[in-house]
Amino acid sequence: MSLDKDTVARIARLARLKVPEEELVPLAGELSGILAWIEQLNEVDTRDIEPLASVSDVTLPMRADKVTDGGIAERVLANAPGGAVYLDPHDRNAGGFFTVPKVVE
């Protein structure tokens, strides 16, 4: 499969990656090269083969659906690049918010 410039622009948009206009064509060439190499998989007859869902033969255990931690809002928000806003400035673990640029006018 050979990708064209518009397809690369569409993938970049889906992946939320800004790709400058002048890089679209070289990138299309690179990605097409990788996809062409991947296409050798078409030689393999996979009719009636169940896709692998897990590499493990071990039955994985269920656990109780219970809350096991929480009340650590300050630690959760500590790395927020845009800063955090707390519900109660005197009790930072009571809850808070990450901040983002304004989305609604």
Place this chain on the structure above:
Amino acid sequence: MTSLTDLTVAGLAAAMARKEASAVEVAEAHLKKLDEHRDLNAFIAETPDKARAMASASDARRAKGEAGLLEGVPLAVKDLFCTEGVQTTAASHILEGFVPPYESTVTANLWRAGAVMVGKTNLDEFAMGSSNMTSYFGGVENPWKRRGDNRKLVPGGSSGGSAAAVAAYMVPGSTGTDTGGSIRQPASFCGIVGLKPTYGRCSRWGVVAFASSLDQPGPLARTVEDAALLLQAMSGHDPKDSTSAPLAVPDFAAAARNPDVKALRVGIPREYRVEGTSAEIVALWDKGMEMLKASGAEPVEVSLPHTKYALPAYYIVAPAECSSNLARYDGVRYGLRVPGKDLIEMYQNTRAAGFGKEVRRRVMIGTYVLSAGYYDAYYKKAQQVRALIARDFRQAFEKCDVLLTPTAPTAAFAAGEKMDDPVTMYLNDMFTIPASMAGLPGISVPVGLDEDGLPLGLQLIGRSFDEETMLRAAAALEKAAGFSARPAGY
């Protein structure tokens, strides 16, 4: 007495148990080595204060008679494991400055066993690479050089800093992660032992995710016994990782101390004799089999017919899972934020500036193969091929107990030698990826030097959750090979 930094994990533990050295002295000796060999760029962050505090605490525990399996042993941690209060970057600009508020399960297990952290090692960005050259913090230099040639060589990747630190005697052991060969290939390039456990043996909780169905933490060390000791401390069921296997941890060290391979059937997969592998590596592979045979093992030729498709299938599965895992880096919760005119543009600017070229390439491939209308043609097809690869291994293991193959198709290469085309770089992992796709354990053992004086490793692959047989065979191979070379100047 030999220098403390020449000792192995087992040797250091024994020396400290005999009170020949304290954990603080051991830590200081290794910190000095970190200082001496900073040029290698093996570490993204050194943590001397933490090392000293952990070493003092270790001495206090020993004084109370509470020594753990790795009491006082200094270790380096790949900067993909979250370490509480210590910056964790995944070698990416997008996570620069991120300080995790929690500790990964694997590192927590190591500290519980008494180990001491000296620093966080460099890696390919988000563990995507085979040369360590995609790190935002610069490449790592392999302590080994070609004889009579001063060019810098890569340590392999992605756990390149972890491998270089062990090979340069800065630490006796380190943690790595292996998605398609990221522990085994750098171990081979640096002349040390690297072990990728069975998928599910070590918890992935707190490890920055790349491809969740493949990622597996594991140890790097200078001996098979040391790798086994580290694995023993790292392993165990973790309810916080739903794919962590609820199995008891075997005595891996005991298996590694028992190099008995009498009547062990060692499979030689004929499909691994591929073009592009150096003649020296093929010769070494034959020699490795002769060594095991002389120790009593029985060679068996086996077939893994879908071997050549493992690599292209991997380059669908891994990018697909990476594009999904890396969606979380959006400039909102942690890491870098680059402003934009609106929210969408902020995401786009942040991710374009924060991710390096190889990561962007894989995110785009992954996004494409998972996009509407292409899922069946790519991801589903790859998972079907993966089922066939797993079946190949199951059938081979009816005829043998362990497989012997080369670890990598070449010795370490110079920085920039294979950078022309991404696919050429991907071929480095041709011998390690099939076992990864099937979730099987693999170990690289240094067996010899090539004509340039560079180390070469061989890989043993075991049955699912049978690291013990693999370790026995690895110990036998190690004993027969008697690899004792050191990089000049280290």
